[in-house]
Amino acid sequence: MTRRNDPIEALIDLMARLPGLGPRSARRAVLYLIRKRGQLLQPLADAMQEVARSARECLNCGNVGTSDICEICEDSRRATGILCVVEGVADLWAMERSGVFKGRYHVLGGTLSALDGVGPQDLRIPQLVSRLENEEITEVILALNATIDGQTTAHYIADQLEGRVSLTSLAQGVPIGGELDYLDDGTISAALNARKKF
Numbered sequence: 001m002t003r004r005n006d007p008i009e010a011l012i013d014l015m016a017r018l019p020g021l022g023p024r025s026a027r028r029a030v031l032y033l034i035r036k037r038g039q040l041l042q043p044l045a046d047a048m049q050e051v052a053r054s055a056r057e058c059l060n061c062g063n064v065g066t067s068d069i070c071e072i073c074e075d076s077r078r079a080t081g082i083l084c085v086v087e088g089v090a091d092l093w094a095m096e097r098s099g100v101f102k103g104r105y106h107v108l109g110g111t112l113s114a115l116d117g118v119g120p121q122d123l124r125i126p127q128l129v130s131r132l133e134n135e136e137i138t139e140v141i142l143a144l145n146a147t148i149d150g151q152t153t154a155h156y157i158a159d160q161l162e163g164r165v166s167l168t169s170l171a172q173g174v175p176i177g178g179e180l181d182y183l184d185d186g187t188i189s190a191a192l193n194a195r196k197k198f
Contacts, residue, residue, distance in 0.1 A: 062107030062124050064089050079103040081138040087111055111149035132164055139166040146172055
């Protein structure tokens with residue numbers, strides 16, 4: 001067994017802290033990186049050092065990029081009147097992958113959670129209200145996850161913005177290619193309640 005101050009063990013310990021990786025997966029990943037030192041390990045180390053130096057949060061929306069204002073906020077072709085509110089940057093990136101939404105975003109940085117002690121002041125809700133006062137926003141899309149905390153946060157924001165702007169949320173229900181027999185009761189219920197004219 002290697003010593004705890006061994007740099008390989010230190011790397012394994014750090015990798016094991018990443019989401020989706022435990023100690024065994026981290027060990028396998030590190031061993032693979034060592035075997036592919038020239039092709040992967042050194043370029044990865046260089047890329048991580050560059051990201052550590054240059055990554056910053058967009059001062060406007062909360063996205064992650066390499067400048068104070070992200071590319072999405074800087075893009076004059078984006079619709080300025082529609083704001084899509086998401087929990088985290090991963091959700092923003094998922095929306096962007098779809099290529100459908102052409103407006104702007106606002107990243108909250110999480111959800112309200114009494115159990116975890118996360119209140120409105122811990123999220124970017126005051127910045128959202130400020131954006132409504134300073135930008136010509138006509139619609140806010142609440143694109144929060146369909147979890148208890150996500151829906152609690154959506155209701156809180158809706159209460160804060162009521163009467164100021166048109167509020168919408170993402171549709172919920174049967175996914176494309178989904179079969180009713182495999183869906184949970186909550187999804188079927190949401191799909192039935194959100195039914196539309198055929």
